[in-house]
Amino acid sequence: MPLVPTQEEKLLRESVRAISLKYGPEYFVRQTAADEPPTALWNELAEAGFLGVNIPEEWDGGGLGMYELAAVAEEVAYAGCPLLLIVVSPAIAGSILTRHGTVAQKDRWLRGVGTGQTKIAFAITEPDAGSNSHSISTVAKKTDEGYVLNGQKYYISGMEDADHVLVVAKTSTDETTGRGRLSLFMVDVDTPGLTFQHIPTALQAPEKQWTLYFDDVEVAEDQMIGAVDQGLKVVFDGLNPERIAAAVMCTGIARYALDKASAYANERVVWGGKKIGTHQGLSHPLAEAKIALEQARLMTQKAAALYDAGAPGAAEASNIAKFAAAEAGIRCLDQAIQVHGGNGVALEYNLSNYWFVVRLLRTAPVSREMILNYVAEHSLGLPRSY
Numbered sequence: 001m002p003l004v005p006t007q008e009e010k011l012l013r014e015s016v017r018a019i020s021l022k023y024g025p026e027y028f029v030r031q032t033a034a035d036e037p038p039t040a041l042w043n044e045l046a047e048a049g050f051l052g053v054n055i056p057e058e059w060d061g062g063g064l065g066m067y068e069l070a071a072v073a074e075e076v077a078y079a080g081c082p083l084l085l086i087v088v089s090p091a092i093a094g095s096i097l098t099r100h101g102t103v104a105q106k107d108r109w110l111r112g113v114g115t116g117q118t119k120i121a122f123a124i125t126e127p128d129a130g131s132n133s134h135s136i137s138t139v140a141k142k143t144d145e146g147y148v149l150n151g152q153k154y155y156i157s158g159m160e161d162a163d164h165v166l167v168v169a170k171t172s173t174d175e176t177t178g179r180g181r182l183s184l185f186m187v188d189v190d191t192p193g194l195t196f197q198h199i200p201t202a203l204q205a206p207e208k209q210w211t212l213y214f215d216d217v218e219v220a221e222d223q224m225i226g227a228v229d230q231g232l233k234v235v236f237d238g239l240n241p242e243r244i245a246a247a248v249m250c251t252g253i254a255r256y257a258l259d260k261a262s263a264y265a266n267e268r269v270v271w272g273g274k275k276i277g278t279h280q281g282l283s284h285p286l287a288e289a290k291i292a293l294e295q296a297r298l299m300t301q302k303a304a305a306l307y308d309a310g311a312p313g314a315a316e317a318s319n320i321a322k323f324a325a326a327e328a329g330i331r332c333l334d335q336a337i338q339v340h341g342g343n344g345v346a347l348e349y350n351l352s353n354y355w356f357v358v359r360l361l362r363t364a365p366v367s368r369e370m371i372l373n374y375v376a377e378h379s380l381g382l383p384r385s386y
Helices: 007-021 024-033 039-047 066-078 084-100 103-115 231-265 280-309 314-339 341-345 352-363 368-379
Strands: 120-123 139-142 146-157 164-173 180-188 194-198 209-220
Touching (some): 007 039, 066 084, 066 280, 084 103, 084 120, 146 164, 180 231, 280 314, 314 352, 314 368
Parallel strands (some): 139 164
Antiparallel strands (some): 146 209
16 A cells, blocks of 8 residues: 555546535535536546546446546545535445446446446335344345335435446345345336435435335346355455445545645634734644544555455454544534634534434445444454444
C-alpha cells in the first residue's frame, strides 16, 4: 500500500474534485429539495470514466480497483455531494458481477456499470431480518422457466434512479441448521410484480429509501448471479467494497466539514479582537477530530489495498475502516457545527444538512455493533455472541 500518493492518484483525485466542485453543496441541497436524483453530476463523472474505475477494461471500465473507486467516492463527498449510488452500483454490484458474473451477464450488465450508464440497486435487508441475513424470508421458487420471487425488502437506496436491482433471496433451507440458503438475482426495476414505496426519513439526500414488494416476480435462469444456494459467499465479495465505499463517504464529508470549520475559525472574531481559532477550546477539538479522520483514512486505504490484492485480512480491515470512518465523520461534522455556533444549524452554511447522512452510516450498511461482534470473534478469537 503506497503511503505516498502516486502521481496517477493525485491526478485522479484532482480531476474528480474539479468536476464535483462545479456542483458542490448547493447542487446537492437543490436536488434533495426537488426530490430529483443528482443526474447531471453522475453523468459528467460517468462521461469522464470515473464511475467505473474499478471495473475491468474489457467491460468498459477503468481497469483499476477499489482503491481508485474509493478515491473517487471520497472526492465527490468532499465536494459536498456524497452519492449513495456509488456505494451500491459500482462498489457492490460491480464487484459482484466482476467476480461472479458469466461472460453473457457481464456483457449485459457490467459493461453499463463500467461506463456509468447503468445503475444497479442492491436489496438484501428486510423488515424482520435486520442484520441476520440467514433469516431472509424473500423466497425464489424454481419453475420451468426460471424462478419466481415473493417477499419484501426494506431500506433499499436509489430505486428511483436504478435500472436494475440485485436481489438476495432464499432458494432452499439447510436442514441441519435451519438457515436459509441464498441466491442472487438481477431484476429489472420495471418487471411485473415488483413495486416499491418511498420511506420518509430525516435523511437529506437526493437518493431515497424504499420498501420493495415482490409479488410473483418472474426471472429467467440467466438472471441468477453465481451458483444456486451459494449467494452468501457471492454477496461477501460485494460487502467489503460496500464498507469501503461507505467509509470514504464519511471521510469525504469529514474533510469537507473540517475545512469549513477551519476557515470559519480563522475568520470569526468575537472576544478581544482575536480569531476564535486561537482559543484552545475550539482548536483542540478540531485537532482531535483531524487525528481521528486521518486514522480512519489510513485504515480505509489499507482495506481497499487488501481487497484489490485478494489478501487475507480484507474483511477485517473493511469492517474496521467503516467503523472508524463513521465515528470520525460524526465527530468532525459535529465539531464543525459547534465551531459555527448558531450558524452551524443555519441552512446557508450547508453543514447540518449532512448530519443524518453521516449518522446513517454509523448504522448502515452494517451497524457498529455488528462490526464490534465481528472484531471480537474473528480478530480476538472471542466466543460468538449472537
